[in-house]
Amino acid sequence: xxxxxxxxxxxxxxxxxxxxxxxxxxxxxxxxxxxxxxxxxxxxxxxxxxxxxxxxxxxxxxxxxxxxxxxxxxxxxxxxxxxxxxxxxxxxxxxxxxxxxxxxxxxxxxxxxxxxxxxxxxxxxxxxxxxxxxxxxxxxxxxxxxxxxxxxxxxxxxxxxxxxxxxxxxxxxxxxxxxxxxxxxxxxxxxxxxxxxxxxxxxxxxxxxxxxxxxxxxxxxxxxxxxxxxxxxxxxxxxxxxxxxxxxxxxxxxxxxxxxx
Ligand SMILES: NC(=O)c1ccc[n+]([C@@H]2O[C@H](COP(=O)([O-])OP(=O)(O)OC[C@H]3O[C@@H](n4cnc5c(N)ncnc54)[C@H](OP(=O)(O)O)[C@@H]3O)[C@@H](O)[C@H]2O)c1
Numbered sequence: 001x002x003x004x005x006x007x008x009x010x011x012x013x014x015x016x017x018x019x020x021x022x023x024x025x026x027x028x029x030x031x032x033x034x035x036x037x038x039x040x041x042x043x044x045x046x047x048x049x050x051x052x053x054x055x056x057x058x059x060x061x062x063x064x065x066x067x068x069x070x071x072x073x074x075x076x077x078x079x080x081x082x083x084x085x086x087x088x089x090x091x092x093x094x095x096x097x098x099x100x101x102x103x104x105x106x107x108x109x110x111x112x113x114x115x116x117x118x119x120x121x122x123x124x125x126x127x128x129x130x131x132x133x134x135x136x137x138x139x140x141x142x143x144x145x146x147x148x149x150x151x152x153x154x155x156x157x158x159x160x161x162x163x164x165x166x167x168x169x170x171x172x173x174x175x176x177x178x179x180x181x182x183x184x185x186x187x188x189x190x191x192x193x194x195x196x197x198x199x200x201x202x203x204x205x206x207x208x209x210x211x212x213x214x215x216x217x218x219x220x221x222x223x224x225x226x227x228x229x230x231x232x233x234x235x236x237x238x239x240x241x242x243x244x245x246x247x248x249x250x251x252x253x254x255x256x257x258x259x260x261x
Contacts, residue, residue: 004032008088008138008220013037013080015068015123016093018045020192021142024209025090028217030057034088037062037080068093069114077126087134089127091120091164092142096157098198098260109156116160124171128180135179138220141168145188145232148239152253153260165225172224183223185216188232189259203258205231 012029016022018040026036030053038050043065050061062084066076080086095115097104124139131137146154147161168184175182189195189206212228219226227233239248 004217005034007136009034011035011037011084011086012088012090013039013064013086013123013127014090014092015039015119016091016142018042018049020092020194021187021190021209021212022090022092023049024213025092025140025217026053027056028210028213029088029090030059030061032217033057033059035060035062035084037064037084037086039064039066039068040093041065041067068119069095069111073119073122074126077123081127081130085130085134086127087131087136088138088140089123089131090140090142091123092140093119094142094157094160096154096194096198098157099153101155104156112156112160116157117163120164121167124167128171128175131180132175132178137179138181138183139168139171139175140216140220141165141182141184143168143184143186145186145227145235145239146252146256147186148236149245149248149252151249151256153256158252169224176223181221181223183216183220184225185212185219186225186227186232186236187212188227188229188235199259201259203255204235205229207232 012034014022014026017026017038026038030036038046040046046063046065050063054061095112097108141164143164144161146158147165151158165184168182172182189204190212191206207229215228227236
């Protein structure tokens with residue numbers, strides 16, 4: 001049996017690794033013996049997180065502070081890929097403008113496109129290319145149950161999450177024959193700083209980030225789509241297979257309004 005490190009190592013890169021689900025992914029990659037590049041905007045937090053992983057798991061880490069929405073991402077990605085053999089990429093960072101679309105300045109909505117669409121596409125292409133050449137590796141796109149249908153007050157975010165899932169499905173088919181595993185993780189409510197900051201009250205069972213990360217990494221290789229958690233799987237089944245689209249849109253909208261108050 002090939003070990004996780006042989007299959008997806010030696011380095012993993014996690015985009016959005018300073019806290020929340022991204023840090024849980026970075027931690028679980030390190031626990032599985034991968035060296036980890038941590039990407040997010042806050043340099044000091046990132047340095048502290050990187051040291052924490054080295055201390056806890058004895059792996060090498062690299063803090064790479066950058067804004068995924070800034071220009072020049074492709075060049076940065078190519079430079080890091082040339083320097084480190086990256087065998088696993090986790091595209092986790094996201095921006096979720098909340099509230100009705102017309103109450104947001106356009107710039108803010110376009111920022112969600114930059115962080116949630118342009119950046120994952122760019123990183124998947126530039127960091128995935130060497131994996132495709134090597135004939136091994138893995139790519140995880142963190143999507144959301146919210147991306148299954150249009151969701152009022154989260155319309156832009158939900159649409160970007162649909163993009164992530166569909167991108168992963170296409171890449172799964174393209175890269176599987178070349179030895180690279182691709183997986184979309186359709187996360188449901190997860191107790192992260194981002195969730196806590198924007199949620200008035202829980203309306204569904206909430207998962208812990210470490211459980212989502214662990215189950216998703218276990219599912220890598222069984223793509224193209226993984227839904228962590230039994231209640232999330234039931235919700236996805238109902239939203240995709242049982243309810244008429246219009247009813248699903250109304251239900252998602254109602255629960256999002258209740259979540260955010
Ligand atoms: N939490 C949930 O309930 C839930 C449910 C479904 C899906 N998801 C998905 O899970 C993923 C993680 O969510 P989360 O709740 O853990 O988010 P979070 O707590 O808000 O953390 C987001 C991470 O991304 C980084 N980040 C944000 N914007 C960035 C940018 N422009 N450039 C670089 N890094 C950036 C943040 O670090 P810095 O601030 O330091 O940049 C942070 O490390 C997202 O893809 C989200 O759509 C979450």
